[in-house]
Amino acid sequence: MTILDQIITRKKQEVSYSKSAVPLEQLKDSGFFGRETYSLKQTLKSKSGIIAEFKRKSPSKGVISENADVLDVAKSYKTYGASGISILTDSEFFGGTFDDILKVRNEITIPILRKDFMIDEYQFYEAKSIGADVVLLIAACLSVSQVQEFTDLAQGLGLEVLLEIHTEDELAHYNENVDLVGINNRNLKDFKVDLQHSVNLKNLLPQNTLSVAESGIYSVEDFRFLKKKGFDGFLMGEYFMKNPGEAFDKFINEISS
Numbered sequence: 001m002t003i004l005d006q007i008i009t010r011k012k013q014e015v016s017y018s019k020s021a022v023p024l025e026q027l028k029d030s031g032f033f034g035r036e037t038y039s040l041k042q043t044l045k046s047k048s049g050i051i052a053e054f055k056r057k058s059p060s061k062g063v064i065s066e067n068a069d070v071l072d073v074a075k076s077y078k079t080y081g082a083s084g085i086s087i088l089t090d091s092e093f094f095g096g097t098f099d100d101i102l103k104v105r106n107e108i109t110i111p112i113l114r115k116d117f118m119i120d121e122y123q124f125y126e127a128k129s130i131g132a133d134v135v136l137l138i139a140a141c142l143s144v145s146q147v148q149e150f151t152d153l154a155q156g157l158g159l160e161v162l163l164e165i166h167t168e169d170e171l172a173h174y175n176e177n178v179d180l181v182g183i184n185n186r187n188l189k190d191f192k193v194d195l196q197h198s199v200n201l202k203n204l205l206p207q208n209t210l211s212v213a214e215s216g217i218y219s220v221e222d223f224r225f226l227k228k229k230g231f232d233g234f235l236m237g238e239y240f241m242k243n244p245g246e247a248f249d250k251f252i253n254e255i256s257s
């Protein structure tokens with residue numbers, strides 16, 4: 001069983017529980033449900049392009065920063081010019097909670113990506129109800145038709161869609177309605193990262209696709225390499241979370257100099 005299989009097995013149980021605990025109609029009563037969302041497509045162009053992630057742990061790295069305060073970290077990301085914030089809401093494998101988004105939503109004015117494993121339409125309503133602006137669709141967990149259906153659903157709720165692919169085969173999941181395409185450099189079988197991987201797959205995407213390089217960006221040199229290759233966005237988690245707050249400020253200063 002791969003790590004993704006394990007995560008999805010668990011996610012199905014969680015979603016089933018959530019649906020019985022909070023019926024979908026009730027999600028619509030949230031104060032955030034009717035809010036106008038922020039556009040990551042826009043802030044990728046107008047700011048640094050960095051989507052800075054908040055995650056406490058991960059399957060590949062174990063505990064990264066267990067006690068980091070989500071509000072402090074999110075504020076520092078916003079203050080120093082992140083285009084968006086990715087917040088893991090998966091609890092079992094990444095140590096996240098919905099509360100992490102709820103705590104920061106009213107405090108920051110940049111897009112929030114709800115980073116989770118989306119497998120059921122209920123989760124899109126949930127994302128809107130907690131104040132997210134963008135959702136992640138992981139091609140490896142979904143069929144081609146699910147990507148299309150979930151894209152329509154998300155956009156109907158005012159959420160942007162970041163489609164994540166890991167392999168060349170998963171390019172079949174691309175459709176021109178998705179807002180952004182993320183190419184993940186982490187091989188989920190052995191957790192190795194290779195930046196050249198995202199470059200190779202990016203070259204196979206239609207021109208003008210807004211592309212995001214994901215995972216394994218650990219230095220200013222890595223960032224510059226991917227920027228030169230034409231990426232619009234850069235999803236970075238571990239590097240910033242190892243030294244929450246300070247690492248981001250320093251990184252932005254270095255890439256601007």
Ligand SMILES: O=C(O)c1ccccc1NCC(=O)[C@H](O)[C@H](O)COP(=O)(O)O
Binds near residue numbers: 217236238
């Ligand atoms: O990071 C993992 O171990 C992982 C395992 C299984 C599924 C997803 C996983 N990571 C999610 C991500 O995509 C990363 O959190 C994100 O791209 C940031 O990566 P990094 O900068 O390397 O922390």
